[in-house]
Amino acid sequence: MSHTDVALGGHHAPAMEPSPFAVPAIKLAMWLFIISDIMTFAACLVAYGFLRNATPNWPRPFQSSTIASVMAMTLILITSSFIMVLAVRAARAGDRAGAFRWTMVTLALGALFAILHIREWFGMIDQGVTFSKNPWGTGVFGGAYFSVTGIELLHVIAALIALLIVGLGYKSGRYGATHIENCNLFWQFINVVWIFVVPLVYLMNVAS
Amino acid sequence: MSTPEAKGGLGKYVVVYIAMLVIPLLELLTAYRHPGEPQLLVTMLLFAFVGALLGVLYFMGLASENQSSVVAFAVFTLFVLATINYGWPDSFRLLFGVPFAK
Numbered sequence: 001m002s003h004t005d006v007a008l009g010g011h012h013a014p015a016m017e018p019s020p021f022a023v024p025a026i027k028l029a030m031w032l033f034i035i036s037d038i039m040t041f042a043a044c045l046v047a048y049g050f051l052r053n054a055t056p057n058w059p060r061p062f063q064s065s066t067i068a069s070v071m072a073m074t075l076i077l078i079t080s081s082f083i084m085v086l087a088v089r090a091a092r093a094g095d096r097a098g099a100f101r102w103t104m105v106t107l108a109l110g111a112l113f114a115i116l117h118i119r120e121w122f123g124m125i126d127q128g129v130t131f132s133k134n135p136w137g138t139g140v141f142g143g144a145y146f147s148v149t150g151i152e153l154l155h156v157i158a159a160l161i162a163l164l165i166v167g168l169g170y171k172s173g174r175y176g177a178t179h180i181e182n183c184n185l186f187w188q189f190i191n192v193v194w195i196f197v198v199p200l201v202y203l204m205n206v207a208s
Numbered sequence: 209m210s211t212p213e214a215k216g217g218l219g220k221y222v223v224v225y226i227a228m229l230v231i232p233l234l235e236l237l238t239a240y241r242h243p244g245e246p247q248l249l250v251t252m253l254l255f256a257f258v259g260a261l262l263g264v265l266y267f268m269g270l271a272s273e274n275q276s277s278v279v280a281f282a283v284f285t286l287f288v289l290a291t292i293n294y295g296w297p298d299s300f301r302l303l304f305g306v307p308f309a310k
Contacts, residue, residue, distance in 0.1 A: 023277055031281055039288050067236070074232045081267050082225040086218075088269075181269075188268040195259040198232060199252035203239035 030182045034189045037155075041193050044151055045200060048144045052204075059136035060205045061127070066120065070202050073116045074194065080109035081191040088184045091177035096170065099180055103167035106187065110160050117153050121146070148201055155190050162186060224266040231259040 023031070052058050062070075087102035124145070128135045131143045166183045169175035235255050238248065265271040270278055 022274055028277075031277075035281065035285050035288060038285055042289055067239075071232060071236060075229065078225065078228045078232075081228075081263065082221060085221050085267055089218075185268055188263055191267070192260045192263045195228075195231070195263065196256045199235050199239075199256055203235050204245075204248060204252060206239050208242065 024178050027178055027182055027185070030185050034185060037189065040151065041196075044148050045196060048148050048200065051140050051144050055138045055140065057137040058205070059134060059138065059141045060207050061124075061129075061134075061136055061141075062202050062206050064207075066123065067202060067206055069116060069120060070198060073113050073120075074198055076109050076113045076116070077191050077194050080106045080113070081188055083109065084184050084187050088177075088181055091170065091180040094177075096173075099177075100167055100171040103163055103170070103180065103183070107160055107163045107167065110156060110163065110187070114153065114156050114160065117149070117156070121149070121153075145201065148197060152190070152193060152197055155193070159183070159186050159190055221266060224262050228259055228262055231255050 083102050084106045087099050087106060090098035090102055124142075129142045129145070131146060133139050134142050162183055166175055166179050170177075170180055235252055238251050238255075242248075243251070270281065273281075
C-alpha cells in the first residue's frame with residue numbers, strides 16, 4: 001500500500017502528501033476530533049466539580065435503585081465496547097457479514113443504554129428535578145446533572161446514528177474497514193467518558 | 209497501525225474487558241464505604257484513569273499505533289487537560305479569596 005493509499009484509507013485517489021504518522025487521513029481526523037471533544041467533556045466535568053465544591057449542601061439523591069441501574073448501564077456500555085472491537089477485527093479480516101453483525105449488536109446495546117439513560121432522566125424529573133430547582137437544596141444541581149449526563153446522551157445518540165449508517169454502508173460495500181474503525185474510536189471514546197461520569201456524578205453522590 | 213489487530217487471539221481484549229468491568233465494581237464498593245470526600249475523589253479518579261487508559265490503549269487501539277502518533281496524541285491531550293485545569297486556582301480564588309486575592 002502506497003503512502004497515498006494510506007492517507008486516503010486505502011481508496012484510489014490522486015497523488016497527495018502522505019498523512020502524518022502513517023495513519024489514514026480520516027482516522028487522524030477522528031483522533032483530532034476526539035481530542036477536541038475531550039475539551040468539551042473536561043470543561044463540563046471541571047465546571048461540575050467546581051459547582052459541587054462551591055456548594056455546601058450539594059444534594060445526594062441517588063438511591064440504591066438508581067445506582068443499580070447506572071451499574072447495569074455501565075455493564076451494557078463496556079460490553080458494547082468489547083463487541084465493537086469484534087466488529088473492527090472482523091472488518092479488518094474482510095468479514096463483511098461478521099463486521100455488520102457485531103456493529104448491529106453494538107447498536108442494539110447502545111440503544112438499550114440510551115433507553116435506560118432516558119428512563120433515569122424521567123425518574124429524576126418525576127422527583128421534581130429541573131434545570132433550576134430540585135427538592136433537596138441547591139438549584140444548580142439539576143442544571144449540572146442534566147448538562148453532564150445530557151452531553152453524554154447526545155454523543156451516544158450521535159454514535160448510534162453513525163453506527164447504523166456506517167454499518168449498513170459497510171455491508172453494501174460503500175464503506176471500508178477504516179470507517180468501521182472510526183466508528184469504533186468514537187464509540188470507545190463515549191465509553192471512556194462514561195467511566196468518568198459514573199464515579200463523579202453518581203457514586204460520589206449516593207444517598208447516605 | 210491497525211486498531212485493534214485483526215490477527216492474534218482475543219485473549220488480551222477479554223482481559224481488558226474483565227478489568228474494565230471490575231473497576232466500576234471497585235468504585236461501587238468504595239462509594240458505599242463512605243470514606244471522606246477527598247479520599248473518595250482521589251480513589252474514584254484513580255480508578256477512572258486506569259479504566260480510561262485501558263480503553264484508550266486497547267479498545268481504541270492506541271497501543272498498536274506507531275509510536276510517533278501515540279506521543280503526539282498523548283502530549284496534545286494532556287496539554288488540553290492541563291489547560292482546562294488552569295481554571296481551578298482561579299475558581300478557588302473566587303470562592304475563598306485565597307491564595308492570590310489578599
